[in-house]
């Protein structure tokens with residue numbers, strides 16, 4: 046009896062040395078996967094086919110079911126052990142036209158895109174004086190009299206950064222700018238595109254969806270047009286603009302997550318989940334966002350599928366539906382797994398373009414952190430360093446966080462990602478197959494070693510309890 050207690054205690058308390066976590070055989074397979082992936086194209090043919098055959102695929106558009114059928118067929122033909130669809134229902138929207146022009150003191154057309162869920166203007170458009178704000182906070186602080194009856198222009202400029210950290214602060218203007226402008230009696234919202242390019246492309250994107258969001262027509266203008274507008278306003282004369290949007294709102298549409306599984310040989314019920322999202326914006330062809338992610342995780346799965354052995358745990362490749370307009374596929378997946386998160390070992394989504402991965406970060410239990418270190422040791426030849434213990438797993442796994450899902454981020458160099466994000470310019474030529482292969486190599490190694498880890502990653506109560514304890518410190 047005492048012996049067993051001691052044994053159990055030591056099992057609980059002893060964290061193995063990083064070098065001893067994986068067997069020599071498992072490490073040999075990981076290294077083989079890494080080399081094979083680097084010798085390949087990272088799934089470039091997959092993203093080439095998706096962007097050519099299907100093209101842009103906004104959730105709920107005519108391309109949505111074609112993309113789902115394409116995905117189901119691809120994954121089935123690749124020989125995954127199981128392929129299935131999981132429904133997700135959501136509100137959606139589509140654009141017919143948009144135009145934005147400065148009319149006074151000088152007339153010029155701007156390059157523009159309506160923001161997701163923008164209502165239509167009256168036919169022929171609306172016209173008004175432009176009032177400019179530095180950012181959302183300035184608009185929030187404004188007196189209603191400044192805003193009433195005017196076209197609100199938010200000029201904040203997104204900062205470029207490798208980790209994409211400029212996006213969060215800037216995107217507020219897009220997410221809820223129209224709602225705030227409407228609350229003060231504004232006529233319409235016009236924002237400087239949330240993007241880092243100096244080319245003349247507008248960046249669309251969704252607004253946070255709720256009933257109030259649809260209160261005002263909302264558009265983004267290209268960075269160079271926003272620059273000219275700012276200079277014009279600085280000259281001091283009243284500036285007037287005309288905006289026209291025609292768009293339709295769709296109350297409810299049902300699409301599908303497409304899921305493929307490599308069934309584990311020892312613990313088939315335990316799942317390592319790799320994700321990417323299948324939908325894209327309706328402009329460009331969704332090559333970087335997120336055709337690249339689809340290619341990367343699929344290629345990682347294909348390499349593992351080609352091994353002579355099955356991994357211990359199951360590996361699932363999840364193509365999420367309707368990420369762009371509100372993480373609807375991610376929400377549906379989290380709800381479907383609400384009672385199963387103790388079995389979802391870990392989740393990692395590729396959704397940041399095709400730039401090389403430079404760091405691994407993870408939200409896992411204390412017990413599992415040495416596993417992350419051991420995985421990083423196998424990623425080091427790819428130029429990947431050890432990051433911190435904060436990770437979301439990617440946008441579609443955010444809805445899984447309240448369930449305590451362990452998550453891993455393979456952080457990509459995104460310095461140029463927001464040059465193309467949500468624009469007509471997000472096309473296949475922006476993807477470098479060698480960088481894509483580095484990504485596929487990292488995901489293959491990650492998925493394989495996560496499936497072989499002798500230590501549980503702590504999803505569910507363990508992780509929630511540890512996080513609560515850390516937060517209380």
Ligand SMILES: [Zn+2]
Pocket residue numbers: 322334335368396397
């Ligand atoms: Zn995306």
